[in-house]
Amino acid sequence: KERTLALIKPDVVTKIGDVIESIYSSNLIVTKAKMTRLSWSQAADFYMEHQSKPFFNNLVQFMSSGSVVAMEIMGDEATSVWRKLLGPTDSAAARRDAPQSIRAHFGTDGLKNVGHGSESLDAAARELEFFFPSTIGH
Numbered sequence: 324k325e326r327t328l329a330l331i332k333p334d335v336v337t338k339i340g341d342v343i344e345s346i347y348s349s350n351l352i353v354t355k356a357k358m359t360r361l362s363w364s365q366a367a368d369f370y371m372e373h374q375s376k377p378f379f380n381n382l383v384q385f386m387s388s389g390s391v392v393a394m395e396i397m398g399d400e401a402t403s404v405w406r407k408l409l410g411p412t413d414s415a416a417a418r419r420d421a422p423q424s425i426r427a428h429f430g431t432d433g434l435k436n437v438g439h440g441s442e443s444l445d446a447a448a449r450e451l452e453f454f455f456p457s458t459i460g461h
């Protein structure tokens with residue numbers, strides 16, 4: 324089984340129950356959870372790979388605008404199952420192309436799109452460490 328990061332963005336933090344219900348319906352379980360608020364620089368660190376993108380400032384601003392909920396979720400193919408459950412990045416595209424997805428149901432647009440999922444197992448390990456740092460080996 325895989326462990327991966329499911330990060331609930333500030334736009335839907337009040338609908339966390341619906342998101343968790345979808346996670347369990349997809350045969351994934353939540354093994355860690357933390358509600359926190361990212362500073363501008365923490366959000367910028369988390370999304371460092373996007374620093375040259377035109378939407379970077381909006382993204383960091385949005386991600387530090389309110390509380391987020393970070394969860395470690397676990398299950399078979401958790402990384403790809405969670406990303407599929409989220410649906411396409413742009414919520415409008417999600418409503419068109421993946422009407423059952425979480426972004427189709429709860430997303431607003433291409434920025435306010437409910438959640439983040441790690442792109443790979445390597446990214447999952449790194450991103451889990453960001454929110455749930457281990458003390459082992461330090």
Ligand code: ATP
Nearest residue numbers: 373378381382411412433434435436438439440441
């Ligand atoms: P994530 O990495 O958050 O799971 P993703 O892989 O679907 O999402 P990326 O292309 O990695 O999308 O972009 C990261 C995030 O940046 C998106 O989830 C979204 O919040 C924001 N974003 C991406 N493209 C745009 C855009 N064109 N305009 C505004 N915001 C965007």
